[in-house]
Amino acid sequence: MSDARPQKRSLTLHGHRTSVSLEGPFWRAFLQIAAEQGKTINGLAAEIDDARLGSSGLATAIRLFVLAELENKLARHKPQ
Numbered sequence: 001m002s003d004a005r006p007q008k009r010s011l012t013l014h015g016h017r018t019s020v021s022l023e024g025p026f027w028r029a030f031l032q033i034a035a036e037q038g039k040t041i042n043g044l045a046a047e048i049d050d051a052r053l054g055s056s057g058l059a060t061a062i063r064l065f066v067l068a069e070l071e072n073k074l075a076r077h078k079p080q
Contacts, residue, residue: 006059013046020045020059029066 003024010019022030034044045062052061 011045012042013049018058020062022059022062026063026066029070030062033066033069 006021006023007027008019008021009027010017012018030044031041034041037044039047045058048061048065049058052058056064
């Protein structure tokens, strides 16, 4: 399963370059969420970076954001 290996990509947050390593499914979901929200991945990553608490890294914060978005979608489409 080659998708399971983290893929490193460069992002620019508030004018500063950084790199983030995420597994392929997380990158795809993150890109899709950004597109659905009409945001760039750099812009959305900056928002996530600004909102993260504690000492968790940016990659962890993005994974948790993606998971929360997918959970919200599932909850909205859950049969009553």
